[in-house]
Amino acid sequence: MILVVVEHDRGTMSPASWEALAAARKLGETHALTIGEAADGLVEEIGAFGATTVHQVHDNLLVDYGPELWGEVVAQAVTALNPTMVLTTGTDRGNEVMAHAAAILDLPMVANVVEFGDGGLVRVRWGGSLLERCTLEAPTHLVTIAHHAFAADESPTSATVTQLSVQLDPTLGRTVVRDRVERAAGVTLATAPVVVSGGRGVGSADGFAPLQELATALAGVVGCSRAVTNLGWRNHTDQVGQTGTRIAPDIYIACGISGAIQHWVGAMASKKILAINTDPEANMVTKADYAVIGDLHQVVPAITAEVRRRRG
Amino acid sequence: MRILVCVKRVPAPGARINIAADGQAIDTAFLGFTMSPHEECAVEEAVQLVEKHGGEATVLTLGPAEADEQLRYAASLGVANAVLLPITGPDWDPQRTAAAIAAAIAELEAADGVFDLILFGNESADSGGFQVGVRVAHALARPIVNGIKGIEVQGDVLVARREADVGVEVYEIPLPAVLGVKEGINLPRYPTLKGRLASKKVAVAQVVPDAEPGGQKMVTLMPAAEQVSATVILGTGPEAAAAVVDMLEEIGVLK
Numbered sequence: 337m338i339l340v341v342v343e344h345d346r347g348t349m350s351p352a353s354w355e356a357l358a359a360a361r362k363l364g365e366t367h368a369l370t371i372g373e374a375a376d377g378l379v380e381e382i383g384a385f386g387a388t389t390v391h392q393v394h395d396n397l398l399v400d401y402g403p404e405l406w407g408e409v410v411a412q413a414v415t416a417l418n419p420t421m422v423l424t425t426g427t428d429r430g431n432e433v434m435a436h437a438a439a440i441l442d443l444p445m446v447a448n449v450v451e452f453g454d455g456g457l458v459r460v461r462w463g464g465s466l467l468e469r470c471t472l473e474a475p476t477h478l479v480t481i482a483h484h485a486f487a488a489d490e491s492p493t494s495a496t497v498t499q500l501s502v503q504l505d506p507t508l509g510r511t512v513v514r515d516r517v518e519r520a521a522g523v524t525l526a527t528a529p530v531v532v533s534g535g536r537g538v539g540s541a542d543g544f545a546p547l548q549e550l551a552t553a554l555a556g557v558v559g560c561s562r563a564v565t566n567l568g569w570r571n572h573t574d575q576v577g578q579t580g581t582r583i584a585p586d587i588y589i590a591c592g593i594s595g596a597i598q599h600w601v602g603a604m605a606s607k608k609i610l611a612i613n614t615d616p617e618a619n620m621v622t623k624a625d626y627a628v629i630g631d632l633h634q635v636v637p638a639i640t641a642e643v644r645r646r647r648g
Numbered sequence: 649m650r651i652l653v654c655v656k657r658v659p660a661p662g663a664r665i666n667i668a669a670d671g672q673a674i675d676t677a678f679l680g681f682t683m684s685p686h687e688e689c690a691v692e693e694a695v696q697l698v699e700k701h702g703g704e705a706t707v708l709t710l711g712p713a714e715a716d717e718q719l720r721y722a723a724s725l726g727v728a729n730a731v732l733l734p735i736t737g738p739d740w741d742p743q744r745t746a747a748a749i750a751a752a753i754a755e756l757e758a759a760d761g762v763f764d765l766i767l768f769g770n771e772s773a774d775s776g777g778f779q780v781g782v783r784v785a786h787a788l789a790r791p792i793v794n795g796i797k798g799i800e801v802q803g804d805v806l807v808a809r810r811e812a813d814v815g816v817e818v819y820e821i822p823l824p825a826v827l828g829v830k831e832g833i834n835l836p837r838y839p840t841l842k843g844r845l846a847s848k849k850v851a852v853a854q855v856v857p858d859a860e861p862g863g864q865k866m867v868t869l870m871p872a873a874e875q876v877s878a879t880v881i882l883g884t885g886p887e888a889a890a891a892v893v894d895m896l897e898e899i900g901v902l903k
Contacts, residue, residue, distance in 0.1 A: 345812070345813070345814060350813075353706075364679075364849070387673050398835075401817075403792070403793055403794070404791060404792075428794065428795045428810070428812070429812075431771075431778035431794075432778070432782065432793075432794045432795070434684040434779075435778055435779035435782035435783065436779075436782055436786070436795075438779060438782075438783070439746075439779070439782050439785075439786035439787075440786060442743075443863065444741070444742070444743055444862050444864040445742070445777075445779050446864060447771075447776060447777055447778040447801070447862075448776065448778075455867065456867050457692045457868075458870075460776065460872070461774060461775055461776055461869070462665060462773065462774060462776070463773075463776065464872060465665065465872055466665055466667070466674075466869060466870070466871065466872060467869070467870040467871070467872050468775075468866055468867075468869055468870070469866075469867040469868050469869075469870065470864055470865060470866050470867055471864075471865050471867060472863055472864055472865075473864075473865070480778075510791050510821055510822055511791045511819060511821060512819075513794050513817045513818065513819060514818050514819060514820045515817075515818035516814065516815055516816065516817055516818065517815050517816040517818065518815040519814065519815040519816075520816060529901070530901060554896070554901060554902065558874070562661065562685070565832075565835070566835070566836075570836055572831060572832030572835075573832065575831075575832070578661075579661075579685045579686060579773070579830070579831040579832075580831070580832070586899065586900070586901050587896070587899060587901050595665065595865045596661065596662035596665065597662070597665070598661045598662065598773075606881035607899075608899055610882075610892065611879075616881075621879060622877070622879060623879075624877060624879050625877060625880065626879065626880050626881075626892075626895055627878065627879050627880070627881050627882065627883050628881075628882050628883055628884070628885075628888040628892060629881065629883075629884045629885075629888065630883075630884050630885035630888065631885070634886045635885065635886055635888060635889070636738040636884060637886075638886035638887075638888075638889035639892050639893065640894045641889065642889040642890055643893055643894070643896070643902060646893060646897075646902070647902075
């Protein structure tokens with residue numbers, strides 16, 4: 337049996353969990369584990385992806401997310417249910433919870449798997465630019481899956497619900513979320529349909545003004561490369577890449593960005609990419625769907641003007 | 649505060665990574681090295697916390713003898729002490745790495761007292777296992793939260809912030825504690841000439857690591873499938889604007 341740890345925030349399931357459930361179902365009989373009463377309403381949504389049993393865990397310590405408590409619950413579920421594999425999302429929370437469970441159980445853990453094969457698991461390294469095939473020597477395989485690596489195919493079943501009892505040390509409440517600062521409404525870099533991004537080629541912090549104008553004209557947001565945040569021209573929250581934000585807009589307009597691999601892995605999920613660069617051999621240009629060869633300082637304002645002209 | 653920062657020597661971001669012929673390692677012949685980006689920020693954070701609250705910072709790495717370079721870089725930024733856990737041959741797996749680091753920390757703490765705060769990068773830039781810091785925290789029976797982008801020390805409690813889909817999560821964690829930090833928590837400084845000169849004189853302590861291999865075995869490294877794109881050149885210079893906007897209309901971005 338494969339046990340999927342359902343990632344949810346106060347009862348809202350993450351889309352990455354759909355992928356985890358769908359990936360697990362293709363490997364064998366799948367059960368789901370939901371942590372906290374807030375997740376009780378997810379049974380139907382979990383069943384839609386083919387899990388046959390939902391193990392619910394209730395405890396008054398489990399009102400909000402806490403990595404130590406969640407890891408402890410997963411570890412106890414492994415001991416109680418003896419799954420062959422525990423699978424969850426390769427997200428901040430998923431990787432964190434699985435690492436806690438792995439530490440408690442003293443079992444190996446493989447993060448960000450993209451393929452389950454006969455020769456072992458294939459996982460991503462370097463944020464996705466390199467792959468590693470590895471094997472696991474363990475009674476239970478602890479695995480997280482890379483985001484977008486598996487399709488969230490539905491396969492509706494009606495899942496049976498059972499309760500799993502756990503014993504939790506109240507001390508572990510020391511790492512529960514204490515407070516939240518809700519994000520201001522509006523598009524974010526991660527969700528924007530259009531991202532206009534600049535690299536070292538923009539030349540200065542002020543040089544981003546024309547990029548902002550184009551982004552505004554297209555109802556998008558401004559992004560940047562790591563070189564730019566390291567130079568102090570933009571805040572890190574604008575950074576696209578392995579150590580910044582991974583984006584998936586309808587179009588990514590990369591201006592003066594050479595396209596180092598760590599930047600590329602943050603942008604590669606974009607539906608279309610337009611590179612604007614003086615160097616026709618730049619990685620960003622050769623990997624893009626579309627390119628304009630030229631100086632972004634001239635090209636970007638010209639595009640903004642043309643957008644405004646057609647909109648009247 | 650006594651702060652420990654754990655770092656890893658990795659090829660410099662931006663470099664093209666080629667795999668050695670045997671598939672067991674990357675070809676390092678033409679690569680520059682650095683510490684993982686998240687860890688550069690962890691070092692900066694440690695230096696800032698010491699500047700604010702007093703005490704001293706120590707940097708530790710498990711890696712090849714050449715990782716001396718990364719330890720001295722941290723020292724050039726203001727970290728007082730450096731510890732190398734030297735290994736030869738391929739990278740150790742995450743379980744083995746964590747066990748060796750936890751044992752070394754126990755040894756350092758037995759000699760000089762408990763570290764109030766131990767910082768890791770959220771994940772290493774190269775292998776990205778997302779677990780060494782968590783395993784070390786468990787071995788030391790201390791709390792850990794990953795993904796941290798803001799730290800404030802209030803007496804014996806840490807207020808730590810992390811970004812989530814819905815906004816910012818705030819944690820209040822009792823010290824001593826361990827945190828995994830992410831790039832963006834600060835903007836790392838560059839070393840001064842004085843710092844660089846001083847770092848040459850820092851004595852790098854060695855702790856010989858000793859731990860059993862864990863259960864994850866690498867079989868081979870493989871290149872990720874390259875995205876092959878026949879790039880459509882829409883034009884040269886500002887004259888290309890009309891073609892760009894045609895394309896934006898075609899893909900439905902501009903209605």
